[in-house]
Amino acid sequence: MKNKKSLLHSISAAPHIFWAVLFIVVPLIIVIFYAFTVQNPDGSYTFSFSNIASLPDYISIFGLSLELSVIATAVCLVVGYPLAYIMARSKPKTQKILVMLLMLPMWTNLLIRTYSLMAILDNNGILNQLLGTSFQIVGTKGAVIFGMVYDFLPYMVLPIYTCLSKIDKYMWEAAADLGCDTPKTLVKVILPLSRSGIISGVTMVLVPSIRTFSISQKLGGGTFELIGDTIERQFVTGALNVGAAISLVMMVLILISLTIMNKFGDSEDGGIIV
Amino acid sequence: MKKTVSLLLLISILSLLLLTSCANSKETVTEVKDPVYKRGEVVSLNVYNWGEYISDGSEGIYDTNKEFVKYFNENLSEKYGGITVEVNYSTYPTNEDMYSKLKNGASSYDVIIPSDYMIERLISEGMLLRFDVEKDIENFHYIIDSFKKPYYDPDGAYSVPYTYGMLGIIYNKTLVDPLDIDEEHELSWGLMWNEKYSGNILQFNNPRDAFATAMYWKGLDVNSTEAEVWDEALELLKEQKQLLQGYVSDEIFNKMCGESAAIAPYFVGDFLTMVDKQPNLDFFFPREGVNYFVDAMCIPISTKHPSIAKEYINFMLSPEAAIANAEYLGYASPHSYVVNDEDYIAYMEDFGYEGPNGETAYDLLYNNDPATVNERYNALFSNDDIKDPACYRNFTPEIQSRVNTLWEELKISGSTELWVHITSIGIVVGVVALAVYTTYVKKKRSRFYRERDKASRSAK
Numbered sequence: 001m002k003n004k005k006s007l008l009h010s011i012s013a014a015p016h017i018f019w020a021v022l023f024i025v026v027p028l029i030i031v032i033f034y035a036f037t038v039q040n041p042d043g044s045y046t047f048s049f050s051n052i053a054s055l056p057d058y059i060s061i062f063g064l065s066l067e068l069s070v071i072a073t074a075v076c077l078v079v080g081y082p083l084a085y086i087m088a089r090s091k092p093k094t095q096k097i098l099v100m101l102l103m104l105p106m107w108t109n110l111l112i113r114t115y116s117l118m119a120i121l122d123n124n125g126i127l128n129q130l131l132g133t134s135f136q137i138v139g140t141k142g143a144v145i146f147g148m149v150y151d152f153l154p155y156m157v158l159p160i161y162t163c164l165s166k167i168d169k170y171m172w173e174a175a176a177d178l179g180c181d182t183p184k185t186l187v188k189v190i191l192p193l194s195r196s197g198i199i200s201g202v203t204m205v206l207v208p209s210i211r212t213f214s215i216s217q218k219l220g221g222g223t224f225e226l227i228g229d230t231i232e233r234q235f236v237t238g239a240l241n242v243g244a245a246i247s248l249v250m251m252v253l254i255l256i257s258l259t260i261m262n263k264f265g266d267s268e269d270g271g272i273i274v
Numbered sequence: 275m276k277k278t279v280s281l282l283l284l285i286s287i288l289s290l291l292l293l294t295s296c297a298n299s300k301e302t303v304t305e306v307k308d309p310v311y312k313r314g315e316v317v318s319l320n321v322y323n324w325g326e327y328i329s330d331g332s333e334g335i336y337d338t339n340k341e342f343v344k345y346f347n348e349n350l351s352e353k354y355g356g357i358t359v360e361v362n363y364s365t366y367p368t369n370e371d372m373y374s375k376l377k378n379g380a381s382s383y384d385v386i387i388p389s390d391y392m393i394e395r396l397i398s399e400g401m402l403l404r405f406d407v408e409k410d411i412e413n414f415h416y417i418i419d420s421f422k423k424p425y426y427d428p429d430g431a432y433s434v435p436y437t438y439g440m441l442g443i444i445y446n447k448t449l450v451d452p453l454d455i456d457e458e459h460e461l462s463w464g465l466m467w468n469e470k471y472s473g474n475i476l477q478f479n480n481p482r483d484a485f486a487t488a489m490y491w492k493g494l495d496v497n498s499t500e501a502e503v504w505d506e507a508l509e510l511l512k513e514q515k516q517l518l519q520g521y522v523s524d525e526i527f528n529k530m531c532g533e534s535a536a537i538a539p540y541f542v543g544d545f546l547t548m549v550d551k552q553p554n555l556d557f558f559f560p561r562e563g564v565n566y567f568v569d570a571m572c573i574p575i576s577t578k579h580p581s582i583a584k585e586y587i588n589f590m591l592s593p594e595a596a597i598a599n600a601e602y603l604g605y606a607s608p609h610s611y612v613v614n615d616e617d618y619i620a621y622m623e624d625f626g627y628e629g630p631n632g633e634t635a636y637d638l639l640y641n642n643d644p645a646t647v648n649e650r651y652n653a654l655f656s657n658d659d660i661k662d663p664a665c666y667r668n669f670t671p672e673i674q675s676r677v678n679t680l681w682e683e684l685k686i687s688g689s690t691e692l693w694v695h696i697t698s699i700g701i702v703v704g705v706v707a708l709a710v711y712t713t714y715v716k717k718k719r720s721r722f723y724r725e726r727d728k729a730s731r732s733a734k
Contacts, residue, residue: 061686067698074701122534123474123519136473138534139519141694221520222479224688233685237678238374 034244051245058230058246065226068141068216069209072148073156076205077198079149080156084197085190087157088164099161102154110151114218117147121219139221147215148205155204163197164190203261207254306403306580313356319582322372322383324569325365325524326547329595329602336598339363342589350585359582367523368480376401382576384583390426390568391482393433394668402432403573403580410584413591421608424568425665433570434587437543437605439639441483441565444545448554449474449536455558463491463560465537467510472517476529476538479521481681482666483565484511487539490563490664497667501676508680512687521685530555541567543605546635549627556629557638566665568608606639613640 035052037045087098105113120126121137128134137143167190175185213228220226225233227250234243311317321339331337339361346359366372369392375381376396388396396402407430408414414434421438423430443465445455454468455461466475466487478484488510489496494503519535527544529535531552545557571590573583589595593611597618600607604625612618625635669677 057682058686060690064690064694067690067694070698070701071694119528119532122529122532124533136519139473141691218525221518222522223515223518223520224690225685230686236371236374238370238377239678 031244031247034240035248036245038241051241052249054242055245055249058227061225061230062227064224065210065228068145068226069148069206069212072145072152072209073202073206075145075149076153076156077202080153080201081160081198084157084160084164087161088167095165099158102157106154111214113151114147114215117150118218121146138219139223141220141224143219144216144226147219148209148212151212151215152205152209155208156201159200159204160194160197163194167193199261203258207258210254211250306575306577308579308581311355311357315357316360317354317357317579317582318360318362319385319579319586320362320364320381320383321385321586322364322366322375323385323387325367326527326544327365327387327569327603328363329598335602336595338590338595338599341595342586345589346582346585354582361586369482370480376574376576379576382578383574384577384579385571385586386574387436387569387571389666390424390570391666391668393570393572394426396572396574397427397432398668401575403575403577404431405573405580405584407431407434411588411591413588416591416593416596416609416611418608418610418613421568424570425667426568427570433572434591435568435570435608436590437600437603438566438568438608439541439543439605440559441486441539441541441567442545442557442559444530444538444540444548444555444557446530446533446536446552446554447556449533461558461561463487463539463562465560466539467491467514467517468537469517471536473519474536475514475518476520476522476526476535477511477514477518478539479523481677483539484521484681484684485677486565486666488514490560490565493562496565496664497669499670499673501673504673504676504680508684511684515684515688541605542638543603546604546625546627546638550625553626563664568665569605604635604639 033045036047036049038048038050039045083102087095087102090098118125118138121143122128123134123136123138125138127137171189171193172185175189180188211228212226213232216224216226217229222229227246231243231246231250234240234246329336329338331340343359343361351357351359366375369389372386372388373392373395376383376386393402411434417435421435424433424435427433443463445465450465450471454465454470465471466477468475477487485504485507486496488494488507489498489503492506492510494507498504519529522529522538526535526538526540527548530538530540530548533552533554542557545555549555549557571587573580573587577583590599591609593609593615596607596609596612597615600609600612600618601621607613619636622636622639623634627633627635627638629638
């Protein structure tokens with residue numbers, strides 16, 4: 001009885017299924033189609049593995065994207081965890097204001113924020129003018145990492161904050177009763193309890209920073225590329241097939257790494273995708 | 275299960291349909307007819323142009339598109355059965371971007387303004403509408419004779435010239451030592467390879483122009499059909515990559531005006547726009563040779579409103595619009611009315627630019643004889659050292675794909691600093707160690723509890 005769906009049920013689900021098929025499944029099929037074909041001069045397509053075979057050329061770019069996003073994620077965690085902790089421990093009214101302040105930059109478009117960062121960090125930008133110097137920041141890898149941290153920090157703080165604020169405050173008293181001092185409580189009680197928050201925070205920062213493209217173009221100056229830039233350039237210059245192959249491999253790799261990460265998350269309230 | 279299978283089947287049929295419909299649309303149509311217009315219909319004309327390439331009404335100046343709409347709706351509406359028109363204007367940063375957008379067939383445009391070599395390519399691929407330029411465009415008689423039937427469109431049947439100009443190097447007078455420009459290096463492209471300005475040099479973010487800077491420097495043919503020549507240029511560009519602040523297109527305006535970069539190759543018209551905002555900038559034409567180009571208005575074969583597109587092109591050639599655009603763009607105009615207009619000449623002469631030998635902006639653009647445009651673009655500033663400037667010509671498909679491959683190679687080349695490797699590997703190792711340690715501790719702990727339970731149970 002339970003498995004039988006009512007007519008109303010299927011009707012109400014229809015628009016969502018239609019949406020998902022049209023905008024998720026069909027594009028995926030098109031990506032797969034392009035990834036495994038090459039276009040002949042007369043406009044027809046033939047099946048080929050040549051796109052996949054050309055991928056080893058891009059390993060160094062992929063490695064760089066991975067390295068930069070790992071560093072950015074680590075910085076986000078180191079900066080974000082104390083912030084989330086402070087937020088979770090403050091008064092409810094202050095908490096609201098802090099969350100609001102954290103969300104505020106996200107109301108502005110990411111591209112616009114990146115452009116503003118460019119104006120601040122440029123050789124003759126606001127920062128260099130204030131300091132009276134002219135050292136180069138834009139065009140270095142550090143600038144790209146900074147841009148990633150700046151743009152994705154809220155995605156790290158918010159899940160950890162949610163997780164920390166759910167922890168019962170009597171945990172502290174219990175820990176103290178059993179002879180834990182504050183640092184020990186943090187390491188032995190609070191940190192393990194917030195593990196699911198950390199894992200979803202890490203996922204939410206790591207994945208978008210691997211595939212980011214505008215940040216590295218603007219703040220990296222275009223002298224080095226991340227994998228997102230490469231894919232974008234392939235599509236803009238009309239080399240759809242190679243671009244599709246890279247995207248496909250990226251999706252598979254992200255899927256694999258998310259599955260591995262989920263193994264470490266709590267199965268009940270990990271709350272991440274896959 | 276059945277449901278999933280049928281769903282998948284449906285999806286694959288759907289996507290196949292989508293793809294085949296794309297393929298069908300690529301078939302060439304030689305003639306495009308106007309649709310039947312209904313009275314009161316609003317027709318939108320899709321114009322696709324370079325960024326910053328039309329007088330756009332900012333700061334109260336002439337708004338070309340708005341004026342066209344006004345002109346059309348007042349004077350031409352009845353001719354087309356009482357329709358009103360609106361202009362849907364969008365921009366692109368490079369010829370190649372425009373090409374791939376057009377080739378994809380995802381969107382249709384009615385008027386485009388590509389450069390010479392791209393027009394040649396579009397013609398050879400049958401992507402432009404052929405029309406009787408002299409008859410269909412009433413104002414075409416304004417075009418200077420030497421621009422009629424030009425090298426990129428020998429039949430004179432696809433394009434109407436909009437602007438022309440030259441490529442050169444823009445530099446910041448306060449950041450670049452004058453000795454590095456003329457005394458020792460004699461106005462050379464080599465300035466872009468000068469290690470003294472490492473981190474302060476910009477380069478084009480498109481293969482055609484970026485390769486050209488290296489090729490002009492070393493006296494290579496920018497239209498070469500030999501692969502080795504391109505390989506040689508690639509080596510130069512790879513060497514230069516270490517010194518660059520970035521590969522840029524439209525960002526160049528902010529970077530140069532904000533004095534964040536010192537040296538950049540760009541077009542003379544854009545230099546005039548920049549020097550208007552940042553008087554520390556100056557410009558020179560490298561003596562080894564420079565690119566000379568024409569940008570012209572064309573109608574793609576995918577147009578839906580060919581006649582209105584022609585009206586638009588015609589309007590762009592009307593004296594008022596042509597002068598406004600020439601003044602706004604700062605590029606040279608192939609329009610005979612504009613170049614002889616006293617107000618325009620006066621405007622360009624006191625543009626606020628003065629070159630090292632007292633040249634005005636007008637000299638920079640026109641100190642040459644437009645009549646000889648097809649044979650030789652005269653050396654500017656009476657600097658006879660400038661060799662014949664080469665125009666870009668369309669590549670053969672083999673060279674085109676070769677250049678794309680080399681560009682790809684240039685873009686993905688490069689070395690990463692050691693600290694990036696060390697930090698990231700350190701973090702990964704740390705995380706893995708932590709994970710292993712915690713699982714180990716967990717296991718040890720659970721074993722301890724299990725054994726204790728066992729012990730207490732057996733004690734009972």
